[in-house]
Amino acid sequence: MTDLLPTIWFILIGVLWTGYLFLEGFDLGVGMLMKLFARNDTQRRVLLNTVGPVWDGNEVWLVTAVGATFAAFPLWYASLLSALYLPLVMVLLGLIFRAVGFEYRGKARSGASRNRWDWAIALGSFTAAFGIGAALALTTTGLPLNANGDRVGGPWAWFNGYAMLGGAAVVLFCVIHATGFLVLKTGGPIRERALALFVRLLPAAVLPLLVWAAVVQARGDDAWTLAMLAVAAAAAVASWLTARRGCDGVSFAAMGLFLTAAMACVFGSAYPVVLPSTLDEAFNLTVGNASSSPYTLGLMSVIAAFGVPLVLAYQGWTYWVFRKRVTEKSIPPAHSVSAL
Amino acid sequence: MEALEIARWQFGITTVYHFLMVPLTIGLGLLVATMQTLWFRTGREHYLRMTKFWGKLFLINFIMGVATGLVQEFQFGLAWSEYSRFVGDVFGAPLAMEALLAFFVESTFLGLWIFGWKQLPRLIHLCCLWAAVLASVFSAYFIIVANSWMQHPVGAELVDGRARMVDAWAVFTNNTALVAFTHTIFGALAVAGAFLLGIGWYHLWKRRADGIDRTTTSGKVIAGGGKAIRGRTDHRVWLRSAQIGAVVALISFAGTALTGDLQAKLMFEQQPMKMAAAEAACHDGTGFSILSVGDLSADNRDSQNCDDIVAVIEIPGMLSFMANGTFDTEIKGVNTLVPEYQEKYGTTIPDDPVYGERAGTQVDYVPVMEVTYWGFRIMIGFGALAAFAAFVALWFLRKGTVPRSRWVMRLAVLGILAPFGANSAGWIFTEMGRQPFVVAPNPDPSGIDGVFMFTAAAVSPGVSVGELIFSLVALTVVYAVLLVVEVRLLVRYVRGGVASAMPELTEGSKNDGDDDGVSRGKDDGDVLAFAY
Numbered sequence: 059m060t061d062l063l064p065t066i067w068f069i070l071i072g073v074l075w076t077g078y079l080f081l082e083g084f085d086l087g088v089g090m091l092m093k094l095f096a097r098n099d100t101q102r103r104v105l106l107n108t109v110g111p112v113w114d115g116n117e118v119w120l121v122t123a124v125g126a127t128f129a130a131f132p133l134w135y136a137s138l139l140s141a142l143y144l145p146l147v148m149v150l151l152g153l154i155f156r157a158v159g160f161e162y163r164g165k166a167r168s169g170a171s172r173n174r175w176d177w178a179i180a181l182g183s184f185t186a187a188f189g190i191g192a193a194l195a196l197t198t199t200g201l202p203l204n205a206n207g208d209r210v211g212g213p214w215a216w217f218n219g220y221a222m223l224g225g226a227a228v229v230l231f232c233v234i235h236a237t238g239f240l241v242l243k244t245g246g247p248i249r250e251r252a253l254a255l256f257v258r259l260l261p262a263a264v265l266p267l268l269v270w271a272a273v274v275q276a277r278g279d280d281a282w283t284l285a286m287l288a289v290a291a292a293a294a295v296a297s298w299l300t301a302r303r304g305c306d307g308v309s310f311a312a313m314g315l316f317l318t319a320a321m322a323c324v325f326g327s328a329y330p331v332v333l334p335s336t337l338d339e340a341f342n343l344t345v346g347n348a349s350s351s352p353y354t355l356g357l358m359s360v361i362a363a364f365g366v367p368l369v370l371a372y373q374g375w376t377y378w379v380f381r382k383r384v385t386e387k388s389i390p391p392a393h394s395v396s397a398l
Numbered sequence: 399m400e401a402l403e404i405a406r407w408q409f410g411i412t413t414v415y416h417f418l419m420v421p422l423t424i425g426l427g428l429l430v431a432t433m434q435t436l437w438f439r440t441g442r443e444h445y446l447r448m449t450k451f452w453g454k455l456f457l458i459n460f461i462m463g464v465a466t467g468l469v470q471e472f473q474f475g476l477a478w479s480e481y482s483r484f485v486g487d488v489f490g491a492p493l494a495m496e497a498l499l500a501f502f503v504e505s506t507f508l509g510l511w512i513f514g515w516k517q518l519p520r521l522i523h524l525c526c527l528w529a530a531v532l533a534s535v536f537s538a539y540f541i542i543v544a545n546s547w548m549q550h551p552v553g554a555e556l557v558d559g560r561a562r563m564v565d566a567w568a569v570f571t572n573n574t575a576l577v578a579f580t581h582t583i584f585g586a587l588a589v590a591g592a593f594l595l596g597i598g599w600y601h602l603w604k605r606r607a608d609g610i611d612r613t614t615t616s617g618k619v620i621a622g623g624g625k626a627i628r629g630r631t632d633h634r635v636w637l638r639s640a641q642i643g644a645v646v647a648l649i650s651f652a653g654t655a656l657t658g659d660l661q662a663k664l665m666f667e668q669q670p671m672k673m674a675a676a677e678a679a680c681h682d683g684t685g686f687s688i689l690s691v692g693d694l695s696a697d698n699r700d701s702q703n704c705d706d707i708v709a710v711i712e713i714p715g716m717l718s719f720m721a722n723g724t725f726d727t728e729i730k731g732v733n734t735l736v737p738e739y740q741e742k743y744g745t746t747i748p749d750d751p752v753y754g755e756r757a758g759t760q761v762d763y764v765p766v767m768e769v770t771y772w773g774f775r776i777m778i779g780f781g782a783l784a785a786f787a788a789f790v791a792l793w794f795l796r797k798g799t800v801p802r803s804r805w806v807m808r809l810a811v812l813g814i815l816a817p818f819g820a821n822s823a824g825w826i827f828t829e830m831g832r833q834p835f836v837v838a839p840n841p842d843p844s845g846i847d848g849v850f851m852f853t854a855a856a857v858s859p860g861v862s863v864g865e866l867i868f869s870l871v872a873l874t875v876v877y878a879v880l881l882v883v884e885v886r887l888l889v890r891y892v893r894g895g896v897a898s899a900m901p902e903l904t905e906g907s908k909n910d911g912d913d914d915g916v917s918r919g920k921d922d923g924d925v926l927a928f929a930y
Contacts, residue, residue, distance in 0.1 A: 106930045111513035114464060115506035121471050122497040128475065129494035132486020139475025139482075140858040147869045150472060151876060154465040158880060161461035164930045165887055208479070208860030350487045351562045358491060365498040373506055379517050390901075 061330070063356065064349035067130035068332065070362060072325035074126055075194065078119035079228065079321070080235075080314050081373075085109040085116055087236020089156055089183025090229075092176050095237075095255070099169075101248060102176060103389045106160065108243040111380045113160065115373055117153070120190075129358050133207055133348035134332045138193065141201045141209035142216055145189045152185030164392070187232045188225035192216075195224020198274045198324055200334035203341050210337070220273070227266035231317065234263035238297070238313050242306040245385040256301055256309075264294040264316060271323040278327030286326060290319035404866040405477040405857050408873065410829075412469050414822050415877050419463035421821050424538060424583065425590025426456045427531035429646065431524075438524050444634040447896045451635065452594070454891055454899035457512065462884050464505070469873065471497070477866065481836055481856035488554050488563045489544050492570070496540035503533035538586075539579050546575035548837050549828070550668045556848040561837075574668060577661045584653030585824070587646055588817040592784050594643025595791055597892050599810035601636040602800045611799055619798035627897050633798075635896060641795055644788040647817075651785030658778075659720065666721040669838055671735050671763060672831035675770040677717060678707050679731040685709065686716030690771065732764055739763040743839060747854060756854045765833045773827030780820035787813045 088109050096102040109116075128135040139146060159179035166172040199220040202211045209215055237259065240252035268291060275283050297312035328334075332348055335341035349355065382388075430452045437445035471493065474482045482489075507530040514523050547554075553568030554561045563569060605611040610622045611633060621633035666673050678690045688711035715725030730738075740763070749758045791810065794800055800807065832838050839850035891898045 110930050111509040118502045118505050124471050125494035125497040129490030135475045136479035136482035140479035140861050143861050143865045150469050153468055157465040213865045354487050354563045357566050369502045
């Protein structure tokens with residue numbers, strides 16, 4: 059059982075990515091819906107304010123997932139990030155534009171400049187979601203890595219169908235998850251429209267994620283990951299049915315279960331490989347050969363055992379504090395600064 | 399250019415840029431939390447207005463720090479994969495802890511603070527801000543621990559060509575980290591102090607220029623404006639802000655000087671070449687150079703031609719004093735150190751494929767001396783300048799306002815830049831002074847053998863020049879545009895004054911109490927106390 063600690067850390071990193079997609083999933087989706095769904099400025103502000111207090115805290119899940127990978131699996135971190143150089147730079151640019159857009163949009167003085175920030179938020183969210191989806195898919199399906207773990211074949215060697223599948227899977231998940239979030243968090247006409255969209259879109263939106271999970275599952279082929287895939291499919295159906303009955307909370311939770319089961323299937327099937335090499339199986343990075351020393355993993359385990367429950371507790375509390383629905387009526391008039 | 403140079407420029411540009419936002423976030427955060435605490439304890443209106451106004455500027459700046467900080471977390475893996483592989487076991491831990499223990503708290507509780515003015519009881523709301531601000535300080539500690547391990551690796555050993563952590567306590571109590579951390583926090587407070595002073599000064603000046611405030615024949619101020627938005631309470635806002643700013647600037651200068659002295663003493667032991675390069679000192683000596691001239695350029699730098707550098711003005715004994723508190727210890731110069739380094743760490747880059755074309759070439763152990771020499775002096779010079787300005791300003795402010803002179807006002811506003819410059823110069827000095835190492839060796843005889851890394855070996859082998867050029871250009875352009883956006887936004891909110899951060903003052907003016915009036919945030923169950 060020398061691989062016990064690395065396995066725990068592999069699971070934890072899977073949990074961090076799932077937490078990231080569950081939480082930032084809806085605020086990335088809300089970002090994209092700023093242009094796809096909202097019809098006027100007030101509606102855009104409703105959308106923005108549903109995630110206003112929480113999006114930054116959600117984004118830290120990404121920082122933690124990446125940081126934990128660096129600490130626990132330095133070789134995985136080094137190979138994956140350097141191999142996916144261009145798409146990840148795009149992800150970073152997307153996240154920068156989106157963050158600045160959130161904060162500066164309301165401070166814009168002209169409609170044109172507000173519109174530019176809306177585009178920055180929508181396109182930034184899309185790029186980030188797509189790139190992260192592509193990266194996660196490729197870490198389960200493989201990259202052309204040599205013995206040192208370096209990408210061969212040039213800047214676009216990562217570009218393939220799996221990257222597109224993963225990108226589409228996460229983008230569509232974010233959109234549907236955000237739509238469900240709006241059903242849960244808004245009231246009035248916006249909620250009605252969001253519900254109609256959710257019901258119409260869900261069957262298509264969950265499909266790519268299920269396909270990705272099925273592809274990885276077929277490679278690993280364990281009974282329990284197959285069960286997880288079935289749970290994911292069932293949860294998607296349950297989310298659809300309960301949404302139609304008006305059980306917003308249950309439907310949202312079922313969507314969370316869909317994501318969790320699908321991610322469990324993906325990461326569970328990939329285990330113990332964290333990043334396969336498409337050139338030679340001998341070059342695969344695994345929980346065994348890519349991890350940090352037992353000493354570092356032990357130290358980090360103590361920190362995580364203390365830190366993760368704490369994060370869940372205070373982030374949970376944040377959602378409780380801001381639990382009220384946001385409607386067009388609750389948006390105060392725009393306040394613009396005029397130099398005195 | 400080769401991949402290594404581009405990757406270094408990219409790291410330098412993105413990190414220096416990120417560190418424009420960081421000190422302001424840390425320093426201003428501590429001051430805004432103090433203002434809100436004063437409001438909580440006294441209920442006095444001007445403290446609330448100060449909290450709201452400076453809090454607004456804090457947030458405009460904070461978001462840029464967050465956005466550019468993401469790049470930092472990724473770029474070790476993106477462009478420096480060999481570095482990441484070598485140090486990950488040690489270096490990754492403080493980074494992951496920063497995210498999990500500090501950044502989570504900072505982001506979550508700041509969201510609660512921004513949006514929770516009405517949802518949360520006043521004490522809880524205040525605690526949220528303190529949690530966020532203290533987390534940002536804690537954040538700085540973890541990052542400095544990581545950086546200090548690159549300056550002075552401890553608590554590790556070399557296993558299979560990679561550094562491996564063996565003593566976490568040593569890593570997290572690295573003396574390099576402890577002094578660098580306090581130095582950085584004082585540096586952050588210096589930035590915030592100058593920020594408060596410059597902007598407070600501008601508004602006090604503006605009030606006199608607009609005829610709101612007048613002075614008696616003895617120069618005492620008569621604050622005007624009554625109960626209007628820019629009334630007497632506002633005068634107190636700007637006066638207190640400027641005074642707090644000046645005092646904080648003075649204290650933090652003293653703090654940076656003391657911790658900087660400790661840091662220099664450590665550095666003379668831990669990275670003697672960096673300190674020799676800070677002096678552009680080729681020969682052993684005891685004097686601190688005020689001005690050295692000569693050809694410092696690379697062609698002339700091999701040990702023989704070092705004679706071109708002449709210290710024109712020098713304080714005898716000062717360098718020795720900086721290093722160890724005596725006046726007559728000879729401090730080793732570059733010419734003495736180079737053979738020592740060559741003996742310990744080799745004369746050539748190892749013949750290993752990871753070094754690419756550099757394998758087997760001669761190592762240049764001397765950092766770029768133009769950068770280290772001037773970086774060191776700009777840091778100290780700008781720091782001292784800001785402190786001197788704060789001292790003068792405090793004297794001017796004793797009568798409750800500032801001189802009418804537009805030029806003096808402009809100087810006060812310009813002075814905001816001095817501590818920013820000092821911070822950047824200090825970091826550029828310490829990072830460039832560490833070259834040619836990315837992880838400098840620990841020279842302590844009981845230190846760790848073999849745990850050091852040349853920067854030339856750290857870059858990602860698989861990443862192409864084209865990719866690096868793309869990201870360097872894209873990030874630089876985006877950062878430049880965003881800097882313009884941020885500064886324009888800050889200027890607009892600064893000009894708008896308190897009213898720009900408190901729409902409730904212009905709409906119904908419920909809270910526009912008199913001078914010592916007590917105002918309490920009301921709790922009427924609105925969904926949004928603040929909205930984007």
